[in-house]
Amino acid sequence: MSISLLLSSPPLPPPLLLGRGTRRSAASLQLQTSPPSPLRVSLAAARWDGGRRWWRVEAPQATTRARAAARAGISGGGGDGEGGDGTGIAAAAAVTVALAVMNRVLYKLALVPMRNYPFFLAQVTTFGYVIVYFSILFIRYHAGIVSKEMLALPKSRFMLIGLLEALGVASGMAAAAMLPGPSIPVLSQSFLVWQLILSVLILGRKYRANQIFGCLLVTIGVILAVTSGANSGPLLSDVKLLWPAVLMASSACHAGASIIKEFVFIDGAKRLEGQRPDIFVVNSFGSGFQALFVFLLLPFLSNLKGIPLTELPAYINRGAACFLNIGGNLKDCHGAPLLPLLFIAVNMAFNISVLNLVKMSTALVASLTATLAVPLSIYVLSLPLPYIPGGTNLSTSFLAGASILVVGLLIYNLPQKSADRMKTD
Template sequence: MAPSPVTCRPSAARHRPLLLRAPAPRSADGAALGLALPLRRREALVLATARPHERWIAADPWASARAWTSLGRGRCAAAGQVAGRSSAGVGRSAGMEVAIAAAAVVAMGTGNRVLYKLALVPLRQYPFFLAQFATFGYVVVYFSILYLRYQAGIVTDEMLSLPQKPFLAVGLLEAFGAAAGMAAGAVLSGASIPILSQTYLVWQLILSAIFLKRRYRINEVAGCFLVAIGVIITVASGSGTSASFKSTGILWPLLMIISFFLQAADTVLKEIIFIDASKKLKCGSVDLFVVNSYGSAYQALFMCLLLPFLSKLWGVPFHVLPTYIKDGAACFLNMGSISGCEGAPLLPLLFVLVNMGYNISLLHLLKMSSAVISSLASTFSVPLSIYAFTLPLPYIGVASSLPPGFVVGAAVLTAGLLLYSLPQAQHYGNSFHNKND
């Protein structure tokens, strides 16, 4: 059949020029939006059904046509991201998504603490090698994942072109935080470090209030302090920690507290990066592997500069560092004539993989909630890891017993979490987290 001639009614021609209509955008199920409607009503329907960040496309038919037909890598892949969010959010509230992400952080954090202890069984003479292997190995792994996500169109050129100064600051804070923690950890007892780490949550509350202008209710602040008190009761019960603090003096505990301040500042800075990126990028927030990759690269750079200082802290003179790394690699692979490396490379590799999963899950929770929520989830893994060491784990030997105050401390910690989270379950949109204020 021959195509119908294009006609225009005289009344319409007198009042407005002939319009060339762009193809109507298609919905997720493939049906054209408003196919049989007049132009004005069709535009209104598209604007009404579009999500807020899609309305700039729907308002202009030509922009709509360009956005739906463009295939260049530099474009914002909004359609794919919106489809992903809508499919993930079917039947699940935002609060449930945060709860699932927090549960993943708790599980990964517990496994991370347990596997670190197991990994040091074969590498008991080479802990500095394990730390450096993890630091520089993550750069390779994160950038490999970033490259694959870039090829898949998940990471865009716009994300990669974000200013580098915030990522440089992230790497600097992480490197100096690790250096201060290593220096103090070489002197302090193992039981005192988890107690001092509870200042991390306090620093996050203070820094979030200052730099993110976040205001916390009295029950939220009280809940955070109950969590910290619960961990202190759990760890300190029967460990002789007070005697340990008296023997080390005030300098090394203070340096450890400074270390946790730097780590808290790093976490809050990452949250600021996510918030700023959501305002600058048309395709939403920056991919978390961009933050992980750039931050890890700059951290590795500063760790290289601090290597002579760090090696001395671990009791490895800088001039023998090449030999130490060579022997550590041989023990890591369980090769050569070095004895006492049973369990390698399985246990160290498991630790590296779980530690990487822990960092990714922690950053994912930070991206969708806040620094304080991610810290609370991470803190909950402390009593769980203490309980895990009472189980018959391989290579550990005799299982440890639970501290006398374990149940009391765990109960206080759980009460603090409930006190913090229950009001936000009722008023999630207003009090839980407002990233774009």
């Protein structure tokens, strides 16, 4: 394309030499640029220096936006659509599934030595991650990966994320103490439904019929797979309706937090002129506020686990001794600290992977991907494993549920036209 340079504006300092030539009128000067690209760099002004040179000045804001968009790999300042290409999202989803399976399996293995101290392990993951995430954020900031503008993003969103996560933990623990074990993962699948509803209400996203039907099939498949090994009879026959409602409300809190995280990436791209926030900014501040609210709820949470507040310090000391496998009378802690540390490392990698997938696609896509790990994890846990000898035969209903789940994922991700993607994503 050609750009006419109008020289009626006041002279500006010449930052870059364009070239040499004979003296001509400004109105007739034409600059031939390279073929049009998604990133347009406009020329704000040009000046003849009275000799044999033309100087030009780039519009600072346009240049900043162009560079930011080039770094982010998107154009137009970031929308609420998917930020990565199909191949990148597929690779990130595969990594997330693998880490999700490892996370569930290692959690089960970590509870072998820590079976008497699960509450201690939960607090280590909550408060320990704050230190690790902020340490990584500090390193990335000094490496120039994280900018001051990213750190200056409104903290109210991160506070809301932390509050929702803490409330989700508290209500989830309260409900889990009153519900039969097999019903918990079944009721937790309301997470997908909540995400679908909240993404419509908060993000204004619209879904196609095949996506809604795919989510429904995924939920049915997981429920069928998880309940395949349950005892005969209704799971919730002896349980008040209050506690299933509380557990589903817990899932709503976690779903709300994931949608707010997605909103932070979308809104952050607009505030940062095309560059989406670094995932460790979201992880660090979100985890920091979550730890704060969990600390405020600690007396309530400890009572839910049957630990009076006065006995909490002694419980933490015993839990730390078992976690590190030091001291006497720790025969029941065989496998520590290796198994708990492996679980924490993989759990951290899984959380980072999920948030990265949210950044590249959407919160619902990330949840659907992680949900695929549920039947896979059940299958792996049915095999003989170290510290868990023996195995379990899987029923036909489990295989049917897993098949329905996979079909649901395929239906949700049916190919679509570009125009449709822009409308729905």
